[in-house]
Structures are given as structure tokens and as C-alpha cells.
Amino acid sequence: MRVAIVGCGFVADFYMRTLHLYPNLELVGVMDRDSDRASKFATFYSVPIYNTLEELLSDPQVDIVLNLTNPRSHYSVSKACLEAGKHVYSEKPISMDFLEAKELVEIAEKRGLHLSSAPCSLLGETAQTIWKALREQQVGKVRLVYAEMDDGLIHKVPYKKWRSKSGTPWPYKDEFEVGCTLEHAGYYLTWLPAFFGPAETVTAFSACLIPDKLTDDVLDVQAPDFSVACIKFASGVVARLTCSIIAPHNHEIRIIGDDGIIGIKDCWYYEEPVYIQRRITIRRKTIENPFKQNYRLVRKVGKKGEYQGSKHMDYCRGVAELANAITNQHPSRLSARYCLHTNEIVLAIQNALDTGVAYKVTTSFDPIEPMPWAK
């Protein structure tokens, strides 16, 4: 399948890193509205350049467009691509607005085109291993999931020095304005509906706790930098997901069943070990076994070096899945409807900043004094 990239920014290099692993993907050209960026990227990787989106879309060679633009451009770029008859693989989210995302899915369906969206880590070794352990009922009936996507105080780290392989800086202003929920909630929310079926309700809170993240500029949008959501799946499982760029780094998930816990430390690594902590009974007391057992990964590809710098993720795996689906005329695992479902949940959490109904507490109290010996 012949692929063209729109958006030659920071993340485009991550896709280039694993493109060679997929002989069914051929990169035929790249385009960016910033022509200097496009030229720099095209020269670095020796790939042809399209001067405009129209030029790219009128090239009959292009089968799939990889939309790697900023989230606020996803809708317009994907819409133009679908209307030009191209299959689309979009970076997350499909759109920042649910109705726009739905419209894109409908356009794709009407035209018999595929639309998929990142992240594709559900297709990774770790997610597939957890899924297998769940199918085998390794921890009995699952009741509750705790998932964290905390990244620490990102605005305090020297992010202005971060560069992709071809030299593009990390787009910090855009990242802060889009917010960590839209950027990161998907890393777990693209796993959970596959494991537990469709979500039924989302009860969320989100807030912007640090409005002045930049010292030399003003953010145009105050996106949530903290969110917490409880998602109830139709199967009865409830997941609590927390996202922030404030609390210390923690990308853990714990899936709690009647007989134990399945967990990992970090979903950004495709070969992250999966552990099982079984419940044991000692002297009539049932406790979690303090010893965590490794649950064998379903396979090891041993290509970690290939993923270095991109958090050990294989960004092209989802594109390859899409290409296979088109070639073999079967639905993609990351189908448009699946991606729309996860996009809807992520937006419900993000938008809780405006739409979440908070209960206004009506009572208060006088300040309490600490004990004198603790002052």
C-alpha cells in the first residue's frame, strides 16, 4: 500500500523509525503546510515532497494518508483526504469534536474507505498478552481497573531542548493547549473496550490547575492538565483513569479480579512485562500474594532498539494493520467505529472541564489548629 504523510513534525520521525519493518507500506511522499519543515524532513529521509494537500490528494498513487498534523487540524485534513477517496490513518484523536469525528466516520463508511486512529498499542505485545490473560480468566471475574497516565510536572522540565531525530522541536504550546487527556488518555482507553466491551457511561472531572505553564508566552487555551474519570462498561467492569502532567510519572494499570490482579508498569513499552498477583489464603486470611508472577508475553519481537526514542512503541503497526485490512478486504482491528468509540470517551473526560456537573458543597467549618507539638 502506498502511503503519504501530511504533517512532518515531531511525531513523524517516530513513524519513520519503524516503517521499514513493514514491506507492505511504501512511503510515496510527504507534505506540511510549513514548507521549510516539509523540505527538511523530505531531505533527511530522501522522500518526495508534495507542495500542497491538493497536489498530494490528486496523486492516484496514494492509497493511505497518514494524518500526522496537530489535533486541531485532524478534522479538516482527514475530511479532505476521505473526500478525495483516500483511506486515512490519523494521529489521535480523530477529531477534537465528537460530531466532527462522527461525520468523518460516516463519510468513510459511505465511500467504502477505512479510517483508523492512533494509538495502535492495542496491537502491541503487552496489550495482547493482558488480553490473553483476561480471556483465560487468570484473575477470575474482573470488577475494577485502576489506570494512571501521570507524567510529572512537564512544564518544569527542559522540554524546549527536546528534538525529534530529524531535528523538529517538541510542540510544547500545542501540547499544553490540547492537554494531556486528549494526548494520553487514549493509551489506555484504546485497550479497555477491546478487553471489556463497549463503555456505557463516563463520570469525569477535569481541571486546569496550572494555567501559566509558559514563562515567556501565554497559552490561548486552558486545557485540563488533570482529569479523572470512572468509565462503566456494559459488561459491568468499572475503570478509573487518571491523567495529569502534574502528579509524578506513573503509567501503571491494575486490573482487579476476584482471584487477583493483572498489571503492568508502563503502557508506553510494547514489551513491558505483565505480572499477575494472585489472591492467596493464609491462616484463613485472604490477601494479595506479595510476590508478583510474570505472565509470559505472547511473543517477543526483540526489536526494542528499533523503538528507542519513541518510548519503545511501534507507531507503524496500526498503519500496517490498516493496509492489511484494505488488501485483504476485511475490517481493521482499529476500525473507524472502534476509534470513534474511544474518541467519544476521551472527549467526555476532556470536556468535563466545561460540562461536568460538580456538586456544590453547602457546608463549611472554622480552620483547625495543628497539635501544639507539631507547629
Ligand SMILES: NC(=O)c1ccc[n+]([C@@H]2O[C@H](COP(=O)([O-])OP(=O)(O)OC[C@H]3O[C@@H](n4cnc5c(N)ncnc54)[C@H](O)[C@@H]3O)[C@@H](O)[C@H]2O)c1
Ligand atoms: N509530540 C508527541 O510526543 C506525540 C506523541 C504521539 C502522538 N502525537 C500526536 O501526533 C500528532 C502530531 O504531533 P507532533 O508532535 O508531530 O506536532 P508538530 O507540531 O511537531 O507537527 C505537526 C505538523 O503538522 C503540520 N500541520 C498542521 N496542520 C496542518 C495542515 N492543515 N496541513 C498540513 N500540515 C499541517 C504542522 O505544520 C507541523 O509541522 C498530534 O496528533 C499528537 O497528538 C504526538
